[in-house]
Amino acid sequence: MMKFIKKYIADKEQQIRLEMKTNWSKRFSFEQGIGLVMFVAFILVIMTGVIAFNRFTGVVNKLSEETIAETQLLKAEVLFNELTDADNNVKSFSLSKDSIYLDQFYNNVTQITKKINDLEKIEKETEDFQVRMERLDFLVEEKLLILQDVLYLQDPFRVGQALKKVDDELNSLNTKSEIENKNLIQKMFRSTRRDAKESVDKLQKKIKTVRSEELKIELEIKEQELALFNRDKQVTTKIRNMLDMIQEGSLQRAARRAEVAARNVKETNQQIAIFCIFSGILLLVMGFIIANYVSNNKRYKKALRQAKREAEELGNAKSRFLANMSHEIRTPLNAIIGFTDQLAETPLAESQSEDLQMIQKSADHLLYLINDVLDLTKLQAHKLSLEKLNFCAHETMDEVMSIVATQAKDKNLKLLYDWHPQIPKTLAGDPHRLKQIMLNLLNNAIKFTSAGEVKMNCSVKLQNDVRTTFCMEVSDTGIGMNEEQIQKIFEEFEQAELSTTRQYGGSGLGLSIVKMLVELHKGIINVASTSGKGTSIKIEIPYLIGTDEQKIIEKKELSTDGFRGKRILIVDDEEFNRKLLNRILAKYAFVVSEAENGQQAIKEAEANEYDMILMDMRMPVMNGMDATRSIRRSENKILKKIPIIALTAATTQEEKEQIEALGINGFMAKPFKERALIEKMQKIFKTSSKKLIKTSMRDSKSKKAEKPVLNFDYLRSTSPRDDDFYCEMLQLFNKSLIEGMVEIKQEGIRKDWEAVANLAHKMSTPCKHLGADELYSLLKSIEKKGRTAGLEGSWEQDLSRLIELSHSAVSLVNEELTLKK
């Protein structure tokens, strides 16, 4: 069954590990998937960006070209305006002959040339345009030539020429006149008046001729001008047409570019939309994968939690199973062992005695197995704690040797031991666990050795005044083990081979318990073995060196005085247990009554006066815990103080603590030995009767000093697993007692009896809880006397006794503290 549970737990753990592994692998593939999708999405976004950038750059370029076309149109307009201006300036000049217009004209020419160049630079893309531009260039040139011609016609020197002609005519006339003058002088005297008149006529005639010539020229110029202007008009019209054509071409190209840009924008938008849709789909896919992953992850976590819960439940079930099985097995085992012991005390035939011994051995073996399983459970749950007691290790070894000697003898094996003289006589530690380690190792060695010897060597090392390391080596000449088998022997429920279990039997727990116990002691364990030759197991356990005075392992003779006639109520649902207890108690002359459950027990206890109740804890109708609680709450002062010993097969620490918290007086774990039960009962009776005895002693004014007996059980029960608290309370007890003594002495000197009474009252409480009953009684007596002014006469005597008792109490507490530390 245990193997099955263990296997189940292992399978479950494996399943969880597998699920976790699967989870990890899914997580890994998820990360890859997400990474891939993110990479594709990233590439798409980059591509979208690049395409959008290129497309929009193209669109911007197209729009820029459109702007250029607009600039071109503007420049063409400006060119035409310049031509018109030039035209106007020429006309203005021809009319006004003002040189300003001429200057403006030449400015216009410069601007026109520049504009033509600009236009040529802007637009070169089509052949058609180039032809038009060449034509425009030609036309503009022609127009400018016409205008130049017009300007040539506007000769400013033409009047001068005309005047020069007149002047020439006049000069020729003058030359003729001088000649004529000479003749005239000669002829002066001839007829002056008539000659002058002739000259004027000639002059007028000449001027008239010049004028007519000039008029003729003027007319010719006018005609030429008109012809030039007509020509200019035609050229201007052509230029206008050409510019219009250029502008129209530009507009058409601009329209085409705009169309292309719009198309580009549209295409780009479509592409971006496609990329966006694709990216969106990818994001959706990614979201889905993530959501799926999260959902799966949650599922896995849930499954893991569930598996963990199941594993924990299984673990708890294992503990519960062990506790229940232990309880169920221990209860009948209690009867088997108990009745066997009872039977063994009766006169038996030899064969009957042998049979009985077999039953006893079997029962002991069964108990041993159960204890092993429970110990293992406690060790695994870290609930097993070690005691610190002074003990004689040699005695422990002797005890163990005497137990295993029979087995060795049965197999004809030599059982040897070597005890090193340097081993301290007393060690401080847990003798029960050392015994368990020794027993397990020796049992194991004997079990697997068919011939030869089993030897135990004990020694010490690393020893000083306080500490020592106890070394023990158990060697045999048995079947031995190979390396692989050695690796497995410390595992629970494992033996070297399956065949070993069949051949030699055993639970396979012994060595794993030994290993765990050694580790609990902070010790080390080593195995050396050769297959077919034997095995040697060495352990080293550190111990404090104990003191002989504090050694508590002692066996006392049972004193059963005072048992006769005491009334005991046995409460147990199992008839055979009641019968067994009845049989045992009857031997000590107790008067016994029985109850089958808690309810009956309460009724019985209320109806009759009992000296003690032996209460089973697990019972139907009302369990022992509820019954104890009810009794302790009783209004009946005698009943609520009745000593109760809990009898239980419960073995868990929690159950023990729970039972102890009820206010029980003692605890007996089933199966119990008769002697242990009687000792426990004796101790409890002694404690309850101590008060009466002491009163009687005081009454008889016996001056014999009695050491105050401290009982640490109560304090220990308040701190079952907390040594720190226990030690702290002990220190506190000593401190308050010492300080209280100092103060009470001072108040006594001052004879302030009220203060003495108050101090005694204060000091008495801790004494009660440490079982310092005599000290407590003395303090209460002092308090009472102090409050009734009756202390003056007895103070010296009371103080002397108080000092004596408190010193003893402090000393005992210090001893307990030393032991604990």
Next chain:
Amino acid sequence: MRTNERKLKIAVVEDNYFYNKILCRQLQTYTNVLAVENNFHFEIVSVTSAFDVSLFQSGEFDVAIIDYFLDENVLGTEVLKKIREQSSSCKALVISQSDNIVYKIKSNVEQFVEFVCKADRYAISQICYFVETAMEMKSESKR
């Protein structure tokens, strides 16, 4: 400040440091079990002096466990009256080393007060039962 439904606030006024510690320890152990079994929360406020301000700054108490004879000639019943000014429904348990104090208490305190003699071996168990009963009563009254 009202205490919450599933919470029991306990005041321990005991001038003897030793007894105070041991009582609180036992109460703590006992109430830990009760807390788990009954889904209750317990809070223990412990003082060794009647003049400890933390006693009156901790809000309302459901249970008060008070020593009768306190230091500086203060009586537990006086402290109880003070506590009840703040916590009118506080259940009180007076503890004392002397058995006969019970009569004094009954004559001095109008409202119901339980008494436990510290000298009794089962005194602390009785105190624990008192706390458990208080818890049960509170639990039932809130139902």
